[in-house]
Amino acid sequence: MIGSRVGIYGQGGVVPFAFGNALQFDGVNDYVSFASINHGITFTFSFWFKPDTFTGTIFGDSGSATYIVRLVNSTTFRYAAGGFARDFTIPTLTTGVWYHGMLSSNGAGSNLRFYLNGVESTTGALGAVTGTTNQLGRYSTTTSVQYGGVLDELAISVGYAGSLANAAALYNSGNGAFAKDILSNVVAYWRMNGVSGDSTAVDEQGTYNGTLNNFPASGMWVPH
Numbered sequence: 001m002i003g004s005r006v007g008i009y010g011q012g013g014v015v016p017f018a019f020g021n022a023l024q025f026d027g028v029n030d031y032v033s034f035a036s037i038n039h040g041i042t043f044t045f046s047f048w049f050k051p052d053t054f055t056g057t058i059f060g061d062s063g064s065a066t067y068i069v070r071l072v073n074s075t076t077f078r079y080a081a082g083g084f085a086r087d088f089t090i091p092t093l094t095t096g097v098w099y100h101g102m103l104s105s106n107g108a109g110s111n112l113r114f115y116l117n118g119v120e121s122t123t124g125a126l127g128a129v130t131g132t133t134n135q136l137g138r139y140s141t142t143t144s145v146q147y148g149g150v151l152d153e154l155a156i157s158v159g160y161a162g163s164l165a166n167a168a169a170l171y172n173s174g175n176g177a178f179a180k181d182i183l184s185n186v187v188a189y190w191r192m193n194g195v196s197g198d199s200t201a202v203d204e205q206g207t208y209n210g211t212l213n214n215f216p217a218s219g220m221w222v223p224h
Contacts, residue, residue: 017177019048019152019224020193023201023212027053027148030220031137032201032210033062037156037188038132042107044162045069046170046179048152048224050098056147058101058154060139067131068139069103070147077114077121079103081131088114090121095149098224100171106161118171120164136190136201136210152224155179155189155205180205194221 023032047058054074061067067081077088093099102115114121136151138144153176162183169182180186189205196218201210212220 017175019176020191021195021221022048022050022150022152022224023192023194024150024220024222025056025137025147026215027056027146029146030212030214031060031135031146032190032212033135034188034201034203034208034210036061036132036134037158037208038130039156039158040107040130042105042159042161043131044102044104044157044160044166044183045155046100046102046157046162046183047154048098048100048176049147049149050096051093051147051149052095053148054093054095055145056149057135057137057139057145058147058151059133059156060135060137060144061132062135062139062141064132064140067133068145069133070139070145077101077103077116079112079114086112088122090114090116098150098174100167100176102162102167102170104162104166111161115162115164115167115171117174118164118168120167150222150224152192153179153190154192155183155186157183157186160184192221192224196221 057070059069072078074093105112137147187206188203188208190201199212
């Protein structure tokens with residue numbers, strides 16, 4: 001079953017968290033597209049990533065080269081929208097290692113925050129600008145920085161600014177947690193539990209199923 005959750009039922013019929021599969025990006029031309037989400041100026045992005053390189057887009061907008069959530073290098077993450085940009089200094093990343101990232105804004109322009117593995121990396125102001133996203137793995141169709149590596153458990157919350165406590169709970173010492181259980185107002189949640197032959201990244205929370213573009217016929221769904 002596409003997008004089925006992995007794991008056994010616990011007490012009370014609750015499904016315990018398990019990563020299951022994840023989606024491998026080649027860093028060349030593959031990406032996931034879905035209907036545009038306007039996240040406004042108060043939002044949270046949550047995602048797990050295992051990079052093969054250190055320049056790559058996580059969330060992007062096909063119609064704009066100015067909206068991105070991406071790796072700039074091994075020590076820098078960037079958020080950009082509406083001509084504004086903010087870089088976050090993070091501990092040095094290593095290829096082939098899983099990390100959890102969470103980016104949030106409270107809408108005031110003064111509390112844009114990024115958390116890596118449940119730890120706040122930096123805090124800084126950014127103009128109160130709105131943004132949209134409709135792609136995973138690249139930004140615009142003309143000027144793109146493709147992501148190379150694996151992505152999993154990607155969620156977008158609209159109208160809710162995640163906290164340090166949220167980031168720590170999502171990371172959970174590397175064991176994760178369901179984003180829908182930690183964040184409020186989650187409008188899209190791609191758990192990336194596809195199997196060989198699946199061409200859809202199922203949104204298990206909303207209606208933003210993603211289409212896989214330029215992926216191979218098999219081999220892109222990998223265990224996490």
